[in-house]
Amino acid sequence: MTALLIPFPTQVLVFTAMPRCTGHYWPCCAGWVGPTVVLCIYGFCSMMRPVEPFMTEFLTGSYKNFTTEQVTRRVYPVWTYSNLVLIIPVFLVTDFLRYKPVIVLQGLCNVGAFLLVLVGSGVCSAQWAFFIYSLGTAADVGYFAYIYSVVQPSYYQRVTSYARGAILLGYAASALLGQLLVSLGGVSLYCLTVVTLIALCMALFTSIFLPMPKTSLFLRETYYARQGSSGEDTQSGSESRDSFIWLRRSRTAAKYAGRMLRKLILDCKDCYSSMAVLFFCIWSATGRCGFYQVSSYVQVLWVYKQPQHNFTAYNGGVDSVATLSGAAASIAVGHVSLEWCVWGELILGGFTLLIAGAVFLMALTNNIWLSYTCYMLFKTLYMQLITICTFQIARKLTRERYALVFGVNSFMGTVLQSVLTAVVINTKSLNPHLSHQFFVYASYFAAIGLLFTVRGVYTALHRNQPSPGNQAERATHLPQGSRL
Template identity: 25%
Template sequence: MENWKKISLFVGVFAFVREFRPIEPFYAAYMTSPYINCTVEQVPKELYAVGSYSMFVLIIIIFLVTDYVKYKPVLIVDGIGGILHYIAITNRPSKLRIQFGQAFYGFFFSAEVALFGYLYAMIEEKQFYQKITGHARAATLCGKFFSSCVAQILAMAFGSPPFNALVYMSIFGMSFTAVWALILPPVKQSLYFHKKKKVNDSSVTHSTVTIYNPSKYTDSQLSIVPNANVDKNNVKVENVTEEEEIGVIKTLYNDFKQSYSDPYVRKLCFWWAIAMGGYLQVYAYINVLYTYILEENNDTEFQLFNGAAESLNTLLGAISAYTISRVDWNWYSVGDIFFAFGSLCAGVVLLCCVYNRNLWFIYAFYIIYGMMYQTMLTIAESEVAKRLNEKCYGLIFGFNTFLAVCINTIIIYGVIQGHFIKITIAQQFLIYGVLYIFLALVFFGSGILKLFRDEGIVEYK
């Protein structure tokens, strides 16, 4: 088997089992059930907020440490963090214990950045990036689909969700994740730390594979030009050692600066950060919205189909992610319209959640949103990865996730906890919809501007 297929398979299995958390579709229902007896207002303000703040604190640390420890240890600890999170909510936990578990959930989410960083660090052939990104994204969504199906089947079999059983099954899924991470092939060398005392072709100072027209951009930092001051055949070991000791932070800064100097990367990362920030909110609070609507309608007879909605959301998202990974389009040319249309659709269905009180329609809106988001994210990830130096994946992916977590945390603090404005749970989705409509307008504008100017950039192949 070719190496890229082997690594893609290993990562796909990890991504699949990592998402086997059957309690997730019914998490808010569990928190508001007689087992725990939190109110629907307490769940976002006092429980979910702890996880969000934990993400905010940990994400920077994790995406820097990820490279230092060569990815695999972070994936192992990721599974352990998931185990501790679900253990904390077993057997009628107190609110303090749940908050303690949410802190571990923040770590569990933050460590996800290591997954795609590991994938790209292990596979050098950039022509496969769109495929492996689609495969990994599809595996993640298939894991969510299977998990949600199991949860819904058990809920229907028992007449109501068997919360304790779902929690213990989630612990099993996290345990398998940690064990599988142990057998993943190791990354042989970190990209910033523990460098070998030699200089090879990677000393060429470029960060992307986007080719700029030299006549239009003569002073571009991204031109692929070897460093004139480096003699690769005549480098002293002591100079490399000294650079190792004092140059890590400078190297991180230079790679960060050069990676974001590519306007195409900047544009996609802009979408990525804002869209993911919105997704974190939607994914966390959609189950709270279900419970809120039932309470507002005073409907105690409705059987929840949260698991079915989540399973369809992820199934269609997985199919879309896998399908789009096989589409051979010039994304530099058509990407603006693609992201504009997809963001507009996502924004409209989220706005519909604000004013609709029929839970069946809310389920449908969430399914459409998930399909659009996962499709666009697959393309954004693969296109950004194509244009980065191989050592920048963890750095840039981690920073994008950090920006998303920042947006998520600001919304948590200012809106969910009411420090800026106080709105209902349904009205929160107005903010999420506006975020995506704003992205749609930005990319529509970018697409129109592109028609009237030559940016001098050749699409990477």
């Protein structure tokens, strides 16, 4: 199973509006502390997967005896395609089920997927495992949206940082633990999978103790819309005994859903009509696609370049260091004082070209240590650039539109990833020379970097002579979300 860390909100599909009523917050003795602590424990344990950096070696080794071509063409692509199909349906039911059931579902899927990897045999079993895993990945929306339904808005920033920090810390700790157990403890990959399964069971057990939000945001809004309908307010008593009450409510919910859909479409049109937002959104979606492609298949590349069944591999240590350095770079860029509306696109373009160079060198070199170094540079730069995109887009948007735009960006990135996967996997000339696949990824990043470099140079050259249109665009504050 590939490293599917979700380090930034651009990878989270969250369209739900934030709760406004304090009457629905969970009444715990510590206010926001109780639900946040439980959620962070769940997030940390759910990312404790020490076998994940060695998953390709586990599948191609003596335990499963898959070939590299089977893993590349028939197993790993299942996650990409399944995630594309499942991400929208999971989003649609998340708010309806009030978040907690979706988090529990994610825990069940993670346990089921790794259990199937552990005890299953054959390619078909591995494909089912990755399909179940993709359902758990799609359910990430529940993890990030849940906390907003049980705490007051004044704590949103704090609890969001804690929730994301728990995931980053859990992933880095699990990768380091896996490396230490394999290199120093001589633990087999089979036992490492058992340790992963135990940690995921702990996460599942923790999710049961999450407090249940009092009501769904969608149902509450639907209720208000129904209350505003003519005649229904006075007939509620008699309708409660009507055997067809569910039909009336379904019609009301359908009308509200239609109005919400029209609102989302209008908001998308307004948001993406601003060039100040559009180009950062383009990088957010395209960068996400390239990041997941490289991180999904980099283990296959390392198995291809290093001796088979070499248990001195340092995949876990590399993943741990790359995650921590990426997190540090993300924090550092948040304190950089720069006129981002002028230089932001040029910085994106220049550093994307560096990413392309790192991926190209990964494909070109036969030195595993140089490949490790390039991957750490790749991941660090990506997490830094995606942070720039995050706060630049967020500056232009209201909180409601922030969720919408980043959700759309995530979905478009998944679509691009599916297309790129289909092109690469179905091109037979890329195998058995696996390095050619990374040449494609390097070219992909080079094209993105060239586009943003040209755009950035154009923007920088015109910074002293802004036309009225450009000046208005840079000062644009997008209108508030359309009314229902």
